[in-house]
Amino acid sequence: MNYLELAQCFEEQNSSEHYHLNSEVLHIKNTIESILSNNTKQLLFLTGEPGVGKSAFLNYIEEQFSYDIIKFDIPFLEPIDFVKILIQKTQTEVANYSLEELIKQVISLYQNSNYIVVLDEAQLLSKDMIEIIRILADSKAFWFILAMHEHESQKILNEPQFASRPHKVLKLQNISIGESKEYIFTELENKNATMLANEIIKKHIKTIHKLSKGNMRVLKKLLYTSFLLIDYAQKNDKERYKNFNKCILTMAAIDNGVINA
Template sequence: MSGNKYTTIKNIFADIGQESDYINLDKSIVAYKKILDLLQKPVKLIVFYGKPGCGKTFLLKKIVSDLKEQGDIVFFPYPFFNEAEFVTSLYEGIFKKEPQEKIGSYEQFIKIYKAKTDDVQDRKPVVVILDESQLYPEILLEKIRIMSDSGLFKFLFATHEYIDKDILSRDYFKTRVWENIEMGSVDVGEMKVYLENKFQNNQFYYIFSKFTESQFEILNSLSKGNLRMLNKLMFNIFELYEYFDANQPTIIGGNTMVTKIIEMAAIKSELIDA
């Protein structure tokens, strides 16, 4: 089945999470412009939130790619739970090399950072983007808050939900946050734009055109407007097409996608019960 075209289509939805996966949707364009605008202002903390799978990480990687030539920007896609690991990784992200001495604390990091940058005129604050920030321990978030007060850094926290019980919503954070930016779930129209781009960019637009409007509604309902769930569902749809194309091609020989296969893929994706 290695030569099966559905193997190629399936894999379009397998290797996700790269900056190249970013597609201009209405919600992502608005969030992108807001974040870039805030990063140009003298802000200390920005909170960017939305449900898992709504496309936050895609957008963050796009921002990092677009801004990396304009100054220091560091992106941590996974959380840290240890202060020494965090400041050591931050050093490596800024200076692109390992520190000459072990860095065990925030205070030591700041001392080393100032010593290395005191002769740099008009140095802009380093932008640090922390994905999955809801997982950071409170004591480390407190050190990050102190770092933001130094004026040497500005932090963008990407989190799943910005709710009252979240540490980022507490008073000593809220007084420093310039703005909260929300990334909403994808609606049917945006989902269609996303899929159309995915297929067209890989020369499979004719496959996209085989989906009916009612099937797009089904896809959006099953995935709940979640791009991560949608990619998993699409992968399983075309894995089933891969099987039928090799073993029972008449089942998928029509001019439209087979709704029954979409439902089978949803069961395999654990989006509905068998």
């Protein structure tokens, strides 16, 4: 068995090609699509713990949704640059106007469109950017999806620019043990490692889920590191570590800071 290749299955990747659609993700996806179809344009907030898969989910909807999406991965922007980028996305020349005039221009360009502006890591938004988003949201020219860490979201949501306006909060949860089983089995089955998948699920799934707490990023790291360790053991004739076992999983957990040595 090529354990290096199996490790690569669990590398952190944000492309939709490697995105696992568990029931939690499908629920959020369907909810957003329902809101987009049945509500007036407003602010949507996507929250969740670090590592739960918010960025990967945003990449998925960017590639898979039948809506026009403009996505900003890191919101370290000045308001005037943010507005100029939105204008340029319409293939329109940016006039040398004041910020106030540029806002009027961008609202005019998008007023009758159905664009979604997506901002990842929205907990990093400056006060000035929050105010610009408020102005553009009030214009009803855009939908906005703002993704942010759960523990920092309340501060943003309590900002007067957002708290008093129509908005919806969607929380992406950690996955259940059943979804962890499904994810591991699917990834390994795709690599013709069904027997190994069954063995891991039978003997170690409770430990994996307990260590990761259902956090997708941590779960991936545990499996990625475990398979790298097995690959090393096989290439260096370390008999005790040539197969997936509790010792390998414990070392992977220590290496990733999940447990202390």
